[in-house]
Amino acid sequence: MTELAWVAVASIVTAGITAALGAGMAALGEGRAAAQALQSIAQQPDEANTISRTMFIGLAMIETSAIYCFVIALILIFANPFWGAVS
């Protein structure tokens, strides 16, 4: 294979792994957070507003890592900096 083909293979495979791992791990974490928040709301329905607001902020924080993975996958596919290096 040519060098360009190697770059393409590595980029596409890495992008797929990045998206899969990033989405999966973040989903696990968010699931735990949401489950805990639901449990807390069931125990203390009066505090539902505060708990759900804090949960949303926490979920956004957790989701940030998934978004980073997504952005890296997009860069690898659409804006790969190594295309210019070999061709």
Added chain:
Amino acid sequence: MTLSPDQVVVFTVGPLAVTATLFYTWLVMALLVVVSAVVTRRLRVEPPFGRGQVVLEALVDFVLQQIREVTRQDPRPYLPFAGTLFLFILVSNVLGVVPGFLSPTGSLMTTGALAIAVFLAVPAFGVSRLGLRRYLRTYLEPTPLMLPFTVLGEVSRTIALAMRLFGNVMSSSMIAAILLAVAPFVFPALMEAFGLFFGVLHAYIFTVLALVYVASGAAETERRAAKGSGG
């Protein structure tokens, strides 16, 4: 497929290429200003209220209440900043479902600018509330050893703030575009509805996070001082 509205040029004025980001940012700003100006022209204290007045009052009241709950401080100093952020991001995200409208928040330039505004607002509110010396002292607490980490944290949370909004808005519009090519029957509409929900959610999250950063910068020593004088 266009990755960002930065790559779309709407028209050119002399040497200046007006990109879709710039164009739609100004469109959203004009929309907000014109609607607010028209509505606030006929404000009434007694019923019957106009519909627009009720909507605007509900919005302002919602933002005030959220600021009060998040910061546990007087919400009025933060209202212009947080309300502007919230309204601008909300309108640009929600208008993203309109065909042909490219959300300016789907560009890293816009979200980066908003995040830098938050980054600058933290010392601005902190200094105006605590004074320069007391604000700078918050960086040396609990120990000066933590100074590099505090500074690093401020920079990295600014980047995270920009990346989060950009990634979400861009991914929702991109998923819609991909689904339109793969399964153009019902699913794009469903994903657009999801995008609407996430657009509102992320406008809220951006505003609340900005408030948390600003309020923590303005309140840290105050709480410490109160605790110290009490104990």
